[in-house]
Amino acid sequence: MPRLGIDISKLTFDVHLCLPTGGSHSAQFTNNDDGFAQLDTWLARHKASKTRAGLEATGPYGVLLLWHLHTSGHQVHQLNPRRVKDYSRSQGRRVKTDATDAALIAAYLKASEDLQPWQPASQALQDLQALVRRRSQVVTSLNAERNRKEKRPGKTVAASVDRIIEVLKDEVTKLDADIDALVLRHNTLQKSLRLLQSIDGVGRKVAVTILAEVPHISAFGRARDVAAFAGLTPSLCESGTSVRKRGRMSKEGSALLRKMLYMAALQAVKRTTNAFHSYYLGFVARGKAKMCALGAIMHKIIRIAFGVLKHDTPFVANLAKMEA
Structure with a gap:
């Protein structure tokens, strides 16, 4: 499938098309309905009516284009800017223009086959x-x-x-x-909030934030993918025998979501009857820092949130599975 890299701005967007035959083409269009129509004509001319398209999630300017491409049958990806930047560094890139950014994104799409497709929220x-x-x-x-x-x-x-x-x-x-x-x-929102609030420590504000910041949570295939999306998976740095940096959260995705999950984790460990209390104590007893233990609970909460929404079932604490 052809790869379409897109660099978006307020008034225009640059595209770079990589064809399976090895050829490539670049162009620039206005960021409005006329520009979207011209893009469709341009893609058809290059026999790429269906592509794997991607653009960085850097602001609101690309939302309408995402919708247009999605409804036109393209496979669309909203890319994490940090990962695109890391890929750019790995390629030794020194030139940065809108056109070269679009080409970089097209190359990133070609190199990354396991990206989560963009799903429009209701x-x-x-x-x-x-x-x-x-x-x-x-x-x-x-x-x-x-x-x-x-x-x-x-x-x-x-x-x-x-x-x-x-x-x-x-x-x-x-x-x-x-x-x-x-x-x-909306009855669907009410039902989702009730399911999320069945999780220990998750109040209404936290539940609302989870729904708002991960609006397509049920579209994820695995709970760990949701945790990675929320930036709650560990980022390690080890090399040889001398480099052993402490693992930290990747902190990709929504900072607001992590803030609210942190508040939920704090509430969850305060009460001894809470399902997460012994889980937290187990981490601390093994010498883990309290912040590390709270981070583990944040990770556990978002995974459980995925489960209750995916399976349409309220949370029931299974203490045997809550051990650290």
């Missing part, structure tokens, strides 16, 4: 994602203003900070209401 999940991310942005601004207040600014500045804090608090309340209203309009 409109309800897209709306949920937008609301959850907007709420996170407002909360970040609210915390910044509260930090300014703690620095004890002058009277006039403090009054200004207080006004902004009240506005932001009201906005968080409104966004929470909007999220609740959206969930109430």
Whole structure:
């Protein structure tokens, strides 16, 4: 199947087509419906009506193109920018332009056969994602203003900070209401939230964030693929006998999702009746750092989240399987 590398920007996108016969072609189009139509004509001219296409997940500019390619029958991939960058370094690349970026992505697609295809989320999940991310942005601004207040600014500045804090608090309340209203309009969202909240430590905010940040979770083939998508799999660095760096989370994917899973893990280990409590203690007893143990619980929670949604079954703790 031909590979189509795409480098997207606000107004235009560059493409590089690699054909199975060994030939290649490059072009640039406008990032709108007219440009999409011209792309279709260009692909047909090169006898590549169906391709394996990919572009980096770097912002909102590629969403409409992803939808267009998907509905046109192409196999589409939304690529992790860090992995594309690592591949670029491995190739010793020194030139960086929009055209060469598109060619690099096409080469990356050719070298990576096990990539997860992009799956469009339902409109309800897209709306949920937008609301959850907007709420996170407002909360970040609210915390910044509260930090300014703690620095004890002058009277006039403090009054200004207080006004902004009240506005932001009201906005968080409104966004929470909007999220609740959206969930109430969709039975599928309500059911998914109930399943996720059956997991120890997962409250409503965490459950909503999981749905919003992994909207196509049921499309994954394995639980470990979901953990990798969330950036919760370990990244190791060992070489010879002298290099033994401590393993760390890869931290790819959504930082907001990891933040909420961390909060869930903290809640999960506080109560001795919680299914994850003995799991946590087992890690600590073996000399693992507490942060490492919490990371293991985060990993366990997202895998269980995949299971309950994939199999449409609430979580039931099996303590025999929860040992560290």
